Amino acid sequence: MKQHIADLIQHAIDALKAAGEFDTDLVPKIQIDNTKDKQHGDLACNVALTLAKVARRKPRDIAQLICDHLPASDSVTKTQIAGPGFINFFISQDATQAIIGKVLEEADHFGRNNTGAGHKVQVEFVSANPTGPLHVGHGRGAAYGASVSNLLEASGYEVEREYYVNDAGRQMNILAASLWLRYLQQAGEDIVFPSNGYQGAYVNDIAKQLHQQVGDALTHSASQVMANLHVDGPEGDKEKHIDDLIARAKDLLGETNYELVFDAGLDSIRDDIKQDLHGFGVDYQHWFSERSLDQDDQINRAINKLQEQDHVYEDGGALWFRSTAFGDDKDRVVKRDNGQTTYFASDIAYHLNKFERGMDTVINVWGADHHGYITRVKAALQALGIDPKRLVVKLVQFAILYRGEERVQMSTRSGSFVTLRELREEVGKDASRFFYVTRKSEQHMDFDLELAKSQSKDNPVYYIQYAHARICTLINKLAQDNMAWDSVMGLGQLEKLNEAAEITLMQQIALYPEVLANAASNHEPHQIAHYLKDLAGNFHTYYNAHRMVIDDEQLRNARMCLCMAARQVMANGLDLLGVDAPEHM
RNA sequence: GCGCCCUUAGCUCAGUUGGAUAGAGCAACGGCUUUCUAAGCCGUGGGUCGAGGGUUCGAAUCCUUCAGGGCGUACCA
Structure with a gap:
C-alpha cells in the first residue's frame, strides 16, 4: 500500500x-x-x-x-x-479488508520478503567457553542470535548459525586439570582441590563417568600429584598453583592420556550445551572448533598473510600486528615471545576462515564486555583485504538477575550460578525466549526470575499465546455447535467487517510485513515482540466487544476469516521468536 | 586518562531511522462476566524525554559541552 x-x-x-x-x-x-x-x-x-x-x-x-x-x-x-x-x-475499506485474503492464502509465508535473496550471512552467537553449563547470561545472546537468524531467513537470506567452540587455551586446561583431580578423588586419592579450579558439581559428574569408563588407568598417587607445587591462594599464588597442576597432569599422564581427560571434559560439556540450546529452541548449522584452526595451521597462514602485506613486525621477541594503521589504539601481539600465538591470532584466522567460506556478511553476537575487540578484528579484516563493513558486531548487554528484590550473584568458577537449564525448567522455554528479546539488545536489562516464573499478565508471552489459543478455541466451539468455518464465504463477505475494532485489527495485521522487514534489517527482534503484544491487545479488544459464533453465517464466516488471519500472524511472529503458539492454555 | 554503550511516567520499557498533541505494560483508582477461555476488556490520574547550547519549516531522535550509570582499555581466553 x-x-x-x-x-x-x-x-x-x-x-x-x-x-x-x-x-x-x-x-x-x-x-x-x-x-x-x-x-x-x-x-x-x-x-x-x-x-x-x-x-x-x-x-x-x-x-x-x-x-x-x-x-x-x-x-x-x-x-x-x-x-x-x-x-x-x-x-478505502476494500483495500484494508483485502489483507485478510492475503494472509489466509500465504499462511506461514505471510510477512516474509526476499530482500536478502542470494545473500549468504552467518550469525555466530553464544560461543561460550565449554568449561561449564550455560548460565542465564548466555540465554540472552542465544535468544537474540536465534531470533535475528530467523528474521534474516524470513527476509530471504541464506543463514548459517554458527557456534564458535573455544576449545583451546588455558581455561580448557584448567578444566582438564579440574576433571582429572576430581577423577583422582573418585579413585580414592586424597586430593586438595585447587581454589582456582572449576568447582561445579558437573565436573564431579564427568569425573565419575570417566572413572567408570577407564577404571584406575589414569591414577597417580596424591603425593606424586601434589609434590612441589606453588602454594595455592590465598596465602600463595592460585594462578601459579593451577598452572603447576596443569603441567603436572600433562607430565604424569603423558600426551595421549592428557588428551583423553581433556576430550572427556570437552565432549561432555559441549554435548550438554548442544542439548541445552536445543531445548531452548536454538539449533546450529555448524559448530566450529577453535582447536581445528591450529591443527590445520590456519593461524600461521593468517599471520603469514598479514606479514606478506607488511602489516606485522617484531618487537621484544614477539610478533605484532600493526592495527594502529587501521584505527586501533595500539598494536596487538599475535605471537608471543614464547612462540605461542594469541587468542587474537586465532580470531583473525577464524574471521578469515568465515569469509573464505563464502559469507557475504558475518554477524557476531557478542557480550558487551567484548566491545574492545571490534576495532582490532575489523582492522585485521581490512589488512587482509576484506571490507570490514561485511562484519557486523551486535553487542548484547548483560541481564542482571533478580529474585524479587534480591540480586543474584553469578560466578561460573565457584559453581554458584543459575544455569540456562534451570531457567528453562522453572520459567519455561517460551517465557524466557520471549522475555529476553522484548528489550533492545544493547539496553541493560533486569531479569526478575520471580516475575518471569509467575504466570501473571506481567509476562507478556501469556497474553499473546492466550490470544492465539482463544482463536483456536473458537474453531472448536464452531464444531461443537455444528457449524464450520467457510473461508470462501467469509472472504466474499469481508465488507461486513466495519466495526471500529475490526478495522483496527485489520490495519494492525497489514502492518506485519513491514515490521518484520524493519526488524530484520535492523537486527531488532524486540520490534516483533512489541508488535505481537499490540496485535494481541487489538484482538482481545475485538473479542471482548463482539461475538464470532453467531447465527448470521455470512457475518460469522467473515469474522472468523479475520480471527484466523490474526491467529496466523501471531503464529508467524511467535515462530520467529522461538515461542510456541498453543491451541489451548 | 582514553574509547564504546546507556539515561523517556512511581517501576520495566517502546518510540517505524528528523514529523503533527511523546506511547504501552505493571503499580494506583473506578467500572465490565446468566455469553465463544476474566490468563480478558473499558475508563481515570501520572512527563522539564538526565542538563545546557547548536543545526532547521520541525529534535526524544542529528552535532556539541556537562552530569550520572555500565563496560572495556593484557605477550588472558
Whole structure:
C-alpha cells in the first residue's frame, strides 16, 4: 500500500515537472509514514515539506499542487493537506479488508520478503567457553542470535548459525586439570582441590563417568600429584598453583592420556550445551572448533598473510600486528615471545576462515564486555583485504538477575550460578525466549526470575499465546455447535467487517510485513515482540466487544476469516521468536 | 586518562531511522462476566524525554559541552 501511494505521488510530481512547475532534475525522496492519529488518515507523506527548500515554494502550496495532480485510485477515498504541509491519505475499506485474503492464502509465508535473496550471512552467537553449563547470561545472546537468524531467513537470506567452540587455551586446561583431580578423588586419592579450579558439581559428574569408563588407568598417587607445587591462594599464588597442576597432569599422564581427560571434559560439556540450546529452541548449522584452526595451521597462514602485506613486525621477541594503521589504539601481539600465538591470532584466522567460506556478511553476537575487540578484528579484516563493513558486531548487554528484590550473584568458577537449564525448567522455554528479546539488545536489562516464573499478565508471552489459543478455541466451539468455518464465504463477505475494532485489527495485521522487514534489517527482534503484544491487545479488544459464533453465517464466516488471519500472524511472529503458539492454555 | 554503550511516567520499557498533541505494560483508582477461555476488556490520574547550547519549516531522535550509570582499555581466553 505504501508503495502504491508513493507511485501516485511520483506520478503527480512527474506531471508537475512536465507542466514546468518543478525542475526536471528534481529527485524527491518519497517517504510514506503510518499516521499516529487516525484523524490524519491512514498514511501520510511529508514530501512537500522536504521539497519546500529546493523548490523555493511554501510547503502547503506544493502539497496542493501534488494533490491536484494525483491520479485516481480505488484504494484511496480521500486526501487532505494538513499541518505544515503533510498530505494525508485515507485508505478505502476494500483495500484494508483485502489483507485478510492475503494472509489466509500465504499462511506461514505471510510477512516474509526476499530482500536478502542470494545473500549468504552467518550469525555466530553464544560461543561460550565449554568449561561449564550455560548460565542465564548466555540465554540472552542465544535468544537474540536465534531470533535475528530467523528474521534474516524470513527476509530471504541464506543463514548459517554458527557456534564458535573455544576449545583451546588455558581455561580448557584448567578444566582438564579440574576433571582429572576430581577423577583422582573418585579413585580414592586424597586430593586438595585447587581454589582456582572449576568447582561445579558437573565436573564431579564427568569425573565419575570417566572413572567408570577407564577404571584406575589414569591414577597417580596424591603425593606424586601434589609434590612441589606453588602454594595455592590465598596465602600463595592460585594462578601459579593451577598452572603447576596443569603441567603436572600433562607430565604424569603423558600426551595421549592428557588428551583423553581433556576430550572427556570437552565432549561432555559441549554435548550438554548442544542439548541445552536445543531445548531452548536454538539449533546450529555448524559448530566450529577453535582447536581445528591450529591443527590445520590456519593461524600461521593468517599471520603469514598479514606479514606478506607488511602489516606485522617484531618487537621484544614477539610478533605484532600493526592495527594502529587501521584505527586501533595500539598494536596487538599475535605471537608471543614464547612462540605461542594469541587468542587474537586465532580470531583473525577464524574471521578469515568465515569469509573464505563464502559469507557475504558475518554477524557476531557478542557480550558487551567484548566491545574492545571490534576495532582490532575489523582492522585485521581490512589488512587482509576484506571490507570490514561485511562484519557486523551486535553487542548484547548483560541481564542482571533478580529474585524479587534480591540480586543474584553469578560466578561460573565457584559453581554458584543459575544455569540456562534451570531457567528453562522453572520459567519455561517460551517465557524466557520471549522475555529476553522484548528489550533492545544493547539496553541493560533486569531479569526478575520471580516475575518471569509467575504466570501473571506481567509476562507478556501469556497474553499473546492466550490470544492465539482463544482463536483456536473458537474453531472448536464452531464444531461443537455444528457449524464450520467457510473461508470462501467469509472472504466474499469481508465488507461486513466495519466495526471500529475490526478495522483496527485489520490495519494492525497489514502492518506485519513491514515490521518484520524493519526488524530484520535492523537486527531488532524486540520490534516483533512489541508488535505481537499490540496485535494481541487489538484482538482481545475485538473479542471482548463482539461475538464470532453467531447465527448470521455470512457475518460469522467473515469474522472468523479475520480471527484466523490474526491467529496466523501471531503464529508467524511467535515462530520467529522461538515461542510456541498453543491451541489451548 | 582514553574509547564504546546507556539515561523517556512511581517501576520495566517502546518510540517505524528528523514529523503533527511523546506511547504501552505493571503499580494506583473506578467500572465490565446468566455469553465463544476474566490468563480478558473499558475508563481515570501520572512527563522539564538526565542538563545546557547548536543545526532547521520541525529534535526524544542529528552535532556539541556537562552530569550520572555500565563496560572495556593484557605477550588472558
